[in-house]
Amino acid sequence: MAQYSRVSGSVGLITLQNPPVNALSAAVRQGIVDTVKRALGDPEVKAVVIRGQNGVFCGGADIKEFGTNMSGPHLVPMIHAIEAANKPVVAAIEGIALGGGLELALGCHYRVAHSKARLGLPEVTLGLLPAAGGTQRLPRLIGVPAALDLITKGRHITAAEALQLGVVDQVTGHGTVDAAVKFALSVAGKPLDARRISTYPCPRTSDLDALFEGVMQKVRQSARGAIAPIACVQAVRAAATLPYLQGMEREKELMATLFTSGQARALQYSFFAQRAVGRWSTPSGARWDTSKPRPVHIAAVIGLGTMGRGIAVALAQAGLSVIAVETQEKQLMEAKQAVSGMLERGAKRRGVAPALDKVSYSHDIKAVADADLVIEAVFEDMALKRTVFRQLSAVCKPGTVLCTNTSGLDVEHLASQTRNPQLVVGMHFFAPAHVMKLLEVVYGPQSSPQAVATAMQLGKKMGKVSVAVGNCRGFVGNRMLKPYLEQAFFLLEEGATPELVDRALEEFGFPMGVFKMSDLSGLDVGWRVRKADGLAEPVGASGQPARIRQGQRYSPLGDLLCEQGRFGQKTGRGWYQYDKSGGQVASSDPWLHSFLEGYRAMHGLVARRIDLQEVLERCLYALINEGFRILEDGIVAGPEDIDIIYVFGYGWPRHRGGPMFYASMVGLERVLERLEHHHKAHPDVPHLQPCSLLRRLVSSGSPPVHRWREVLKKLNSQL
Ligand SMILES: CC/C=C/CC(=O)SCCNC(=O)CCNC(=O)[C@H](O)C(C)(C)COP(=O)(O)OP(=O)(O)OC[C@H]1O[C@@H](n2cnc3c(N)ncnc32)[C@H](O)[C@@H]1OP(=O)(O)O
Numbered sequence: 199m200a201q202y203s204r205v206s207g208s209v210g211l212i213t214l215q216n217p218p219v220n221a222l223s224a225a226v227r228q229g230i231v232d233t234v235k236r237a238l239g240d241p242e243v244k245a246v247v248i249r250g251q252n253g254v255f256c257g258g259a260d261i262k263e264f265g266t267n268m269s270g271p272h273l274v275p276m277i278h279a280i281e282a283a284n285k286p287v288v289a290a291i292e293g294i295a296l297g298g299g300l301e302l303a304l305g306c307h308y309r310v311a312h313s314k315a316r317l318g319l320p321e322v323t324l325g326l327l328p329a330a331g332g333t334q335r336l337p338r339l340i341g342v343p344a345a346l347d348l349i350t351k352g353r354h355i356t357a358a359e360a361l362q363l364g365v366v367d368q369v370t371g372h373g374t375v376d377a378a379v380k381f382a383l384s385v386a387g388k389p390l391d392a393r394r395i396s397t398y399p400c401p402r403t404s405d406l407d408a409l410f411e412g413v414m415q416k417v418r419q420s421a422r423g424a425i426a427p428i429a430c431v432q433a434v435r436a437a438a439t440l441p442y443l444q445g446m447e448r449e450k451e452l453m454a455t456l457f458t459s460g461q462a463r464a465l466q467y468s469f470f471a472q473r474a475v476g477r478w479s480t481p482s483g484a485r486w487d488t489s490k491p492r493p494v495h496i497a498a499v500i501g502l503g504t505m506g507r508g509i510a511v512a513l514a515q516a517g518l519s520v521i522a523v524e525t526q527e528k529q530l531m532e533a534k535q536a537v538s539g540m541l542e543r544g545a546k547r548r549g550v551a552p553a554l555d556k557v558s559y560s561h562d563i564k565a566v567a568d569a570d571l572v573i574e575a576v577f578e579d580m581a582l583k584r585t586v587f588r589q590l591s592a593v594c595k596p597g598t599v600l601c602t603n604t605s606g607l608d609v610e611h612l613a614s615q616t617r618n619p620q621l622v623v624g625m626h627f628f629a630p631a632h633v634m635k636l637l638e639v640v641y642g643p644q645s646s647p648q649a650v651a652t653a654m655q656l657g658k659k660m661g662k663v664s665v666a667v668g669n670c671r672g673f674v675g676n677r678m679l680k681p682y683l684e685q686a687f688f689l690l691e692e693g694a695t696p697e698l699v700d701r702a703l704e705e706f707g708f709p710m711g712v713f714k715m716s717d718l719s720g721l722d723v724g725w726r727v728r729k730a731d732g733l734a735e736p737v738g739a740s741g742q743p744a745r746i747r748q749g750q751r752y753s754p755l756g757d758l759l760c761e762q763g764r765f766g767q768k769t770g771r772g773w774y775q776y777d778k779s780g781g782q783v784a785s786s787d788p789w790l791h792s793f794l795e796g797y798r799a800m801h802g803l804v805a806r807r808i809d810l811q812e813v814l815e816r817c818l819y820a821l822i823n824e825g826f827r828i829l830e831d832g833i834v835a836g837p838e839d840i841d842i843i844y845v846f847g848y849g850w851p852r853h854r855g856g857p858m859f860y861a862s863m864v865g866l867e868r869v870l871e872r873l874e875h876h877h878k879a880h881p882d883v884p885h886l887q888p889c890s891l892l893r894r895l896v897s898s899g900s901p902p903v904h905r906w907r908e909v910l911k912k913l914n915s916q917l
Pocket of ligand 1: 218219221257258259260261262294296297298299320321324326327328329330470473474
């Protein structure tokens with residue numbers, strides 16, 4: 199809806215009304231068309247101001263309408279009518295002007311923004327392009343290079359940057375609507391021809407071809423298979439090379455291919471999934487809207503290795519007082535220097551003062567006595583963590599929430615070491631902890647709703663995308679990673695090379711294939727875990743066949759490389775070779791290939807031809823199958839949780855939505871059929887055996903992913 203009133207005698211004031219972000223729904227578009235017509239037809243009105251209700255200009259098109267039968271007036275003619283008006287129209291931008299919201303403002307003759315407003319054309323993040331003239335008007339207004347930057351990245355800009363670029367005409371720190379009305383009165387009656395952006399020539403840029411070639415190359419590289427950023431470049435190119443109306447035709451054509459694409463569906467799913475994970479719930483009935491978090495002013499971090507340092511930085515940057523504890527004096531001093539450096543660099547990047555005084559350091563665990571919440575981040579060793587939890591339980595004040603940063607150890611077991619197991623939760627950060635957006639908040643059967651709510655709220659405060667997950671080995675992300683890695687090793691045994699496996703995964707859209715990733719993070723990390731689990735042991739040590747462990751097929755390839763001291767980038771050799779220890783450019787290693795040949799010969803394995811499709815099916819479907827088991831076990835509340843974990847923590851290409859969304863796009867029947875096929879070929883690999891939830895979903899007609907929660911509830915109630 200849009201409301202109309204007359205202010206200051208001769209200014210028509212149009213207010214967009216569609217909380218919370220005044221998205222341009224059919225009703226709002228109709229409202230704008232009607233109120234603009236009314237204002238232009240009113241002889242008393244000399245100028246018009248458009249604003250949004252509740253201090254928010256407009257969040258763009260109503261994303262909930264996409265994929266439905268969109269009715270109501272179209273944005274393009276609506277914005278043209280505003281631009282063609284014979285009375286000045288001023289946009290009063292408070293809060294946000296995003297997507298269609300900014301395109302609406304670009305159709306106005308003037309723009310006045312509040313100093314705290316944010317503007318942008320984020321359509322590319324939804325798999326779209328700004329198709330209400332945004333790709334044609336913005337380059338005409340601010341030039342091709344700046345427009346390309348904003349449109350292809352979907353970046354939000356501040357009002358100050360918008361003023362500098364020329365996107366807005368005035369910035370105010372006070373009443374934006376009053377300032378816009380005043381502005382409107384000052385320009386009433388003045389000629390408007392020079393204010394219609396669509397009539398501007400695109401500012402000249404030298405060597406346009408070279409510019410677009412360079413940008414296209416960069417965009418292709420970073421897009422990792424996403425089509426929208428490329429279409430954005432093509433649309434801006436049309437603005438730079440064609441008359442406006444032809445450019446608009448090109449914009450429309452490009453948008454038509456994007457709008458119905460699977461990638462747009464995936465990205466829009468991801469947008470809503472990110473918001474859905476914030477509405478968390480646990481099987482015991484704790485919920486985001488009924489569980490009250492405890493206030494956290496003072497947080498403590500125990501253990502200042504790489505993870506602890508990153509966590510301390512993230513906490514301090516979120517404005518908390520931090521007590522950082524490391525028992526070894528020398529390491530404490532090193533950590534202090536490192537944390538201060540990270541805070542200083544972060545502050546410089548963000549143009550703020552470093553929060554150095556927020557962090558105090560101690561080598562005594564008793565220093566955490568007053569903390570409201572403690573995050574233990576010592577070495578990934580259960581015995582050590584147990585000791586720390588017993589100490590924390592003794593020294594902390596009553597009510598302190600105790601968190602463990604672990605990538606997969608039993609949170610419930612640690613809780614049992616304390617006097618208040620209900621106050622214990624896991625906070626699984628991802629390295630580097632002050633950069634990576636994902637946080638798995640792990641609740642055990644005894645964790646109180648308040649403890650979960652406190653960790654979830656703290657995650658939000660730290661700018662993380664926090665997902666509440668149940669307690670199981672590896673939680674969600676690492677539990678699903680296990681079958682994925684296992685398939686990659688098995689494929690090498692059967693005839694693939696690290697290069698082939700990585701190529702398949704990188705072409706799919708992962709930033710790095712599994713073997714390059716393993717070289718980067720260090721092969722010794724997994725080796726240590728496998729040793730602790732009794733899996734990695736010298737061949738013949740247990741009398742078991744080399745490729746069987748605990749009754750199941752096992753590939754010792756990773757262990758054998760570690761025994762050779764090949765730990766990846768850090769040693770200059772791993773699945774690939776590097777020019778030096780610590781080198782980052784992977785190249786194919788003939789040693790590795792002949793090692794694989796020797797290994798196969800020793801175990802009587804005959805290499806066969808493996809294609810990219812098999813790599814994808816074996817690795818990804820095994821991972822997805824584990825995702826279904828996780829859903830079946832009630833470790834997460836819905837598929838969105840898994841998908842967000844994979845997109846934000848594991849490099850799953852966002853334009854493919856996440857593993858569970860991807861499975862629904864491929865078709866559950868197809869995933870089931872291919873898993874059955876691969877399990878038949880490898881009956882000794884339990885991870886390839888389709889899980890019963892997948893079978894049950896297929897028998898229920900393969901519902902789309904947004905209906906799985908409902909189907910899960912029904913299936914569970916039938917058990
Ligand atoms: C015809 C095709 C034309 C396309 C052109 C377009 O305009 S495409 C849309 C471009 N706009 C965007 O991409 C903006 C998307 N929204 C955001 O980035 C953020 O929501 C925000 C506007 C910056 C606000 O962020 P904040 O953190 O304050 O709140 P939430 O993200 O939690 O959002 C609050 C609720 O509002 C819903 N919502 C936000 N934007 C839209 C939208 N454009 N359409 C529909 N709904 C929107 C969001 O889903 C939240 O709803 P809940 O039900 O509370 O989860």
